[in-house]
Amino acid sequence: MYAERPFPGLACVWRRTTSSTAVGRVVPDGCTDIIYAAGTGEVFVAGPDTVAHVTSVRPGTLFGVRFGPGVGPSAFGVPAVELRDQRVALSELWGPSARLEDDLAAASDPCAVLAAAALARLRETPPSPLVGAITSFSGNVGDLARSLGMSTRHLHRRSLAAFGYGPKVLHRVLRFDRAVKLARDGVPFADVAHRTGYADQAHLSREVRELAGVPLGQLIRP
Template sequence: MYAERPFPGLACAWRRTTTTTAAGLVVPDGCTDIIYSAGTGEVFVAGPDTVGHVTRTGPGTLFGVRFGPGVGPAAFGVPGVELRDQRVPLSQLWGSSARLDDALGEAEDPCDVLASAALARLRETPPDPLVDVIASSPGNVGDLAWSLGLSARQLHRRSLAAFGYGPKVLHRVLRFDRAVGLAWQGVPFADIAHRTGYADQAHLSREVRDLAGVPLGQLIRS
């Protein structure tokens, strides 16, 4: 069972409970998560992915908070590219913290503890102020760089640091994420292709296979 809820200042908070050992496919969405395993006490960071990852979990509950695209790396104090396709113990980024571990173990909802710690870090080190502009401008990279008063190389470096991707890969991942979201809502695939800017349904299908590793129909059934 998976459920998520809005959380001010973050993309969402979520929890996943399984009663048996299970495998699931995690696909790229441009986001970064902090995840706490209630069963093992582990706390780790899931960086921005470039391809789908099969994850296996034992029985128990995972609690997580998700940063929007381009936000998480600022809280962790490392460039996003260093977290790309990685799963890293939080202690490697923030150092060991008995206080955080104790608070998670005692909390009624560990998501509140994770979120409080994440937001405190973001107040200390806010994300790049260009994050929203870069994420919402999927046109020509050269034109975007010019509009921001940057060279294409400078824009690429800032995008790698904030998102873990260069601008072209970022926009590809975000378009894919929008398409998957519409598919979950039951929108016909041809309409999804049109609404998200793919050339046609065949183009959408190729992108989904490249980024998720499975067809779109199989992805939303998994």
């Protein structure tokens, strides 16, 4: 069972409970998460993925906070590219975390504890204003670089630091994420392709297979 809820300053907070061992598939969305495994006490960071992350999920409950694209690295203190396709113990980024782990173990709402810690870090080191400019731009990368007064090479470096991807890959991932959300809402696949800017449904299908590793119908199946 998976549920998420909005949380001011973050993309969302979420909780996933699994009653038996299962295979989980996490697909790219440009986001980063801090995750607390209640059963083991582990607290770790899930970096931005470039392809589906498939793992064996043990019985128990996970609590998480999700940063929007380009936001998490400001809280973690490292460039996003260093976390790309990685799962890293939070203590490797923030140092000893015994107090946070104790607070999580005692909390009735571990998501609120994680969110408070995440937002405190973001207040200290807020994300660059470039994050919004890069995520919202949908045209040519050269035009984006010129609008920001920098070279395409410098834009690529800044994008890697914030998102873990260059601008082209970022927009590919964000488009894929929008398409998956529409499909999960019941929008016909042909309409999904049209509304998210794919050339046609076949183009959408190819992108989903490359990024998720399975067809769209299988990906959204409950």
